[in-house]
Amino acid sequence: MYRLSSLILVTAIATASVTAAVNDWENPAVFAEGRLAPRATAFPYATTAQAIKGNPASSPYFMSLNGKWAFKFSPKPADRPADFYKPGYDHSSWDSIPVPSNWEMQGYGTPIYTNVAYPFPKDIPNIPHDDNPVGSYTRTFTLPSSWKGREVFLHFDGSTAGMYVWVNGQKAGYVQSTKNPAEFDITPYLIPGENRISCEVYRWTDGSYLEDQDFWRLSGIDRDVYLYSTAPQRILDFFADAGLDGTYRDGRLNLEVELSNLADTPVPAVIEASIYDKAGKKIKSISRSASLPAHETIPVNMDATIKNVNKWSGETPYLYTLLLTLSDSDGKLIEATSARIGFRKVEIIESKLTINGKPIEVHGVNLHEHNETTGHVVDRETMMKDIATMKRHNINAVRTSHYPQSPLWYDLCDEYGIYLVDEANIEAHGMGAALQGWYDPVNHPAHEPLWQPAIIDRQKLLVERDKNHPSVIIWSMGNECGNGENFIAAYNWIKSRDNSRPVQFEQAGETSNTDIVCPMYPSIDYMNDYARRDNPGRPYIMCEYAHAMGNSTGNFQEYFDIIRSSPHMQGGFIWDWVDQGLLTKDENGDSYWAYGGDFGAYNYTHDENFCINGLVQPDRTPHPGLMEVKKVYQDIRFSPADAANGEFNVENHFLYRDLGDYDFRWQLLKNGEPVASGDIPVSLPAGKSKKVKIKGFPALDTEDGNEYHLSVYTFTRNADDILPAGHEVAREQFVIKSNNVFDIKDNGGTPAQVKEENGNWVFDCTNDTRIIIDKRSGELRSYSIGGRQLIAGTPRPSFWRAPTDNDRGSGEHIRLNAWRCAADNKKVKEVTFSPNNPLPTVTSRYRLPDVNADYTVIYTVMPDGRLAVTASLDCSDDTPELMRFGMQIPAPRSMDTLTWYGRGPWENYSDRNTSSFMGVWKSDVDSLFYPYIFPQETGNHTDVRWATLTGPSGFGIKVSGTQPLNVSALDVTPADIDPGVKKHQMHNSDVRHSRHNVWLNVDLAQRGLGGDNSWGAKPHRQYRLPAGKYTYTFVIEPAK
Structure with a gap:
């Protein structure tokens, strides 16, 4: 049969x-009636030429x-x-x-x-x-x-x-x-x-x-x-175990072929296996004669050695073509089939996952099959876009969460070099999951014997289909499905079927039925504990971490500080790659990406926008956080040596590539502007490091008010199948010198003339600048030059941001809610004026009853029309943490260009800014708003020295800090993108951008984003703003 x-x-x-x-x-x-046993993906061809080409559509x-x-x-x-x-x-x-x-x-x-x-x-x-x-x-x-x-x-x-x-x-x-x-x-x-x-x-x-x-x-x-x-006689299945010898030099092919004969009589036949290189040259051929019994299937085993084989890896995805032919005793071809195979060896050596004997660092993401318009149907174009975007951002691995994906995906990962953790189609999260609190094993599929055949069947479907793909380096038995006797049996089956790959199972924790310790969202303490262990026996590779929901991916560098502290800490898979939004339109015809609860699904159990946690949008547009991932994941790393003299260290963490194949460039910035640049020849074998000195590096100016940064970039020299020539693969920036850059210079001149008018203090300065401050409220009412307004309303204290998904997940939008309206509800305690302190000064003191804190603003009017603003906050012991501390300045919508000296060009935050370099950057206001699918905080820039908000003619406002600032300029306020304590079905299409105003946010600090998870974890302590005393100063002046 x-x-x-x-x-x-x-x-x-x-x-x-x-x-x-x-x-x-x-x-x-x-679960399977009439279904044939699973087998590797392969197709029958009428000729060897068709089979070598490998296009099933060409087969008759x-x-x-x-x-x-x-x-x-x-x-x-x-x-x-x-x-x-x-x-x-x-x-x-x-x-x-x-x-x-x-x-x-x-x-x-x-x-x-x-x-x-x-x-x-x-x-x-x-x-x-x-x-x-x-x-x-x-x-x-x-x-x-x-x-x-x-x-x-x-x-x-x-x-x-x-x-x-x-x-x-x-x-x-x-x-x-x-x-x-x-x-x-x-x-x-x-x-x-x-x-x-x-x-x-x-x-x-x-x-x-x-x-x-x-x-x-x-x-x-x-x-x-x-x-x-x-034909009645056929190549039913084959397992091409293409490995390496003990020296990792020669390829070893262990080939297991199953031959079937559905005829009523035995048939003598010859099975031949031939291996072709990329150029189409046959480099090996082996054959066996076999007698095929009637109505039976028989195994035929063959092996071959390929001397000095071209090895497959994520960096060098060399594929050979394996051609299998079945012929009758007269040599007439019965059937031909083929597969692309790669010779590589996956091992765990001294607690480290290795490819071809070399430990790898997993720069991974989790990937659901998702297309914005077709749902789970993903075409080749989308797959190629994913692979290209991953490669361009230094991602080398994918976990197929949480099921085997389309066969085409594996072919492409073989070809372009993506490591895969291939996962069985099993998740029983709704029945309870191990390591997430107690669950009842009674009736749980992980424990109940009735479910064991189905669970093992799903492992067979996984392994048998994908066993010939070199990109598959690890099998995963499932996700959040409990761990019981059924998964011990499943582990044993996989190990008996394929001993060339490790098996991972997050639900096993550190028990025996996993070869890799692969936790999800581990605590920093657990990571540090495992990192300190001496040869623990198994590598530590997180199956999920860095939950990238909305504006997230904070403290990503901190993960890798721990990972790179110990050789058996080997990275992990970010959750996850793509926002699972479905493209639809609202009643006005505006397009938006839908999430849980849309499409009338509010009648069903749903989890709102918890499917929107990717590094890219549904159309594969990268989120700003992806740039941080790219920076941290880079395999070329730099550290300072003597940056002031143009010296730094380079480390090559590739497995095979020499850095001589890349172009290195440097750039010296003075106060954010390039003043010198050049190329650096770097030749460095994989796994090595050395010090590099820039020839002709210029001497630095030590004059006060100057600071210098040295930026180093690495680019591809030649294009390949994915990366174009000139693509940036690595970057670093060093702070060289900073000389009193934050000092406010006294430009002298005649002090401002002050008068009282209509309940205001009016300050007229020498350069036709006029400043008006309300005597009763102590607020800035007007700032103009030559009669043209620089502001479009009263600046106000800013303590709140539109909560991020992480803020909401940890309940901070509720715990810190007192700050939401604290600025609106401030009470004036006193407003005082000092005409010569030594310059005219207005001090406004307020009580913030919502948060039990005192707030003070001091305006100092300089002779040349500049206005120094000092804001202070004094919190009580019971005051909650802050979202931010700063001021929001309304400006006319015509001021639509922000230029800043700080970190950029993309948005960045205190715990997500290693990829954002210091420089002078420019952007239109529209581009500063990143359209997160669920609206939330966006557009911030850290370490800002100064910023200007200007219109087409250059007229506008400038702010300069006496310490680093956080700055953004948006045509929305936090209230415009904050649905409140109770979450609503809000989408980016619901945001109404102002046609009249831009709000320039000038903050001392803003709370970090966090990213450990989106259901309880806060930003790391060093990135939070605890109740205490805060003060900062910035200067407002007309932009020049």
Whole structure:
């Protein structure tokens, strides 16, 4: 008989003990009926030339069934057209739907996003009957005449969540497991001429209890569907274990081939394996003769050594082509197939994960399959965009969270060099997860014996399909699904099937059924503890960390300070890569990205915007935080030696690349402006470091008021398949010298003339500057030069920011809520005027009753019209921490250009600014607002010395600090992008940008962003603003 999965036999036995009335889709023992055993992705070809080329569309034995299918949507199983698969059924009135697609993205049913909670009432293994949509699909096909007398197989790359399949009215089978392939032998059901295939797809099944991933819950046939044909004798499967010898020099191929014969008589045959290099040259060929017994499958093992093999790695993804041919005893070709293979060796040596004997640092991200318009259907263009963007930001690894992804993804990662942690399609988070508090093992799939066959089946589907991909360096058994006897059995099965890769399982913690300690969101204390251990036996690679929800990714450098303190600390996978927003339009026709609770899903359990936590937007536009990731992840690192004399250290952390293949450039900045630059020749082998001295480095000016920075950049010299020539791969900046840069110079002149007018103090200065301060409120009312206003209203104290997702997740928007209106509710204590202190000074003292604090502003009017502003805050013991401390200055909307000397060009914060270099930067105000999908704090810049906000003519306002400032300029206020204590369904399209004002935010400090997680973790202590005493000074003047 043709090989079926051994688990299907288990299923059949288990099913016999279950009442016949139980639906297949509510029975954990039924998950694969009629499905053939999983195998590696491969296609039959008629010639060796076709097989070497490896394009299945060119094979005469391949037929795609992608395209339009007739479709009927039913809200519940009782409403489905139960007999639609029978011959003669009239489908003429049905709609059509593209395959692959998710039916919710085609207008049927409701997209639902949940994180932990199941999107249906939890009653394992039962599924609601009154809300379980069913999609009925059907289409016809006609086989080519060349397929006559051959076997025909139907292949689905994936479907969600349970699917019955009929061909010409006869049942081919039933499958569950949404992100895995299913194949059926449909030869017995075919008829001459036109044939009909029919599929009945259920949105939820008992298998959905194993598919509680943190993503949109979408349904349908959402991966490729095709037919292929073989002779009765065929290459059924193969496992090409392409490793290296003990010296990591020669390639070792251990090849296991399964040959099948469906004929009634034995057949003598020859199986040959040939290896071709990139140039198409055959470099090795081995063959074996075999007698294929009737109706049986036999294994054939072969091995070969490739001298001085070109090794595969993420840096050097060299692929060979493995050609397999099956011929009869006369040498006539029966079938050819192929795979691209890479020779590499994955080991754990002295507690370190190594590739080809070299320890690697994992610069990883988690990746859900997501497209803004097609949902879970991801095309090649999107995949290539992901790989290119990852490579351009120094990302070298992906965890396929939390399921096997489309086969094409693995081909591309093989080709372009992305390391993969390949994860089984298992998450039972809604039933409870290990290491997240106690959960009840009773009825939990991790412990309940009834679920073990399904759990092991999903491991088999993972491993068997992807076993030949060099990019897959680690198997993962699942995510947040508990850890019990079933996962011990699953671990043992994987290790018995493939000993060339380690297995990781976060739920195992530090117990025996994981080869890697791979925690998610560990505490800093735990990281430090593991880092201090001496040869702990297993590497430490975080499966999830640095939760990148909204404006996040703070303290990312701090993670790597710990990681790089110990060789067995080897990085991790950021959560996650892409914001899972779905593109839609509001009632005004404005586009926005939807999240949980949209599309009418407010009637369902949902988790709002918790799916919006990527480093890139749904259209793959990078978030500002990605630049910080790029900087920290870079493999070329710099440290100061004697920067004042043009000396610094370079470290090459690549595995193979010599730095002589890159261009290095330096730039000297004086007060943020370039004054000298040049190229630096650097040749440095992988794994080495050295000191570099810039020839002809200029002498520095020691005059007061000057500061210098040395910036160093590394660029690609030559383009490759992904990176263009001239692409920046690394950067660093050193502070060289700072001489009293924050001193305020006294320009002299005649003191301002002061008069009282209409309840105000009016100051007239020598250069036609006029300043007006309200006597009663002590507030600045006007600042003009030549009659033109520099401000558009009263500057006000600023203590609040629009909460970030991390602020909301940790409850800071509630705990610190007293600051939200503290500035609005301030009470005047006293306002005093000193005409010569030694310059005219107005001191305004306020009480902030909301926060039990005192606030003081001192305005000092200088003779030349400059206005020094000193703000002070004195908090009580019970005052909550601050979001920020500063002032907000309204300006006319015509002032639409911000120029600043500080960190830039992208937004940065106290705990996310290592990638932002000091310099003089310029931006229009529109570009300073980053459109986070859920509106929140944005646009800040740290370490600012001065900033100007100007209009087209250059007229505007300048602020200069007597200490570093935080500055932003936006056409919104925090209130405009803060829905309040209670969170609402707010989107970027809801933000109303002002047509009249720009607000220049001039802060002493702002709270860090945080990023350890988005459900409780605060920014690290050094980046928070505890209650205390704060004071700072800045100077306002007309921009010149």
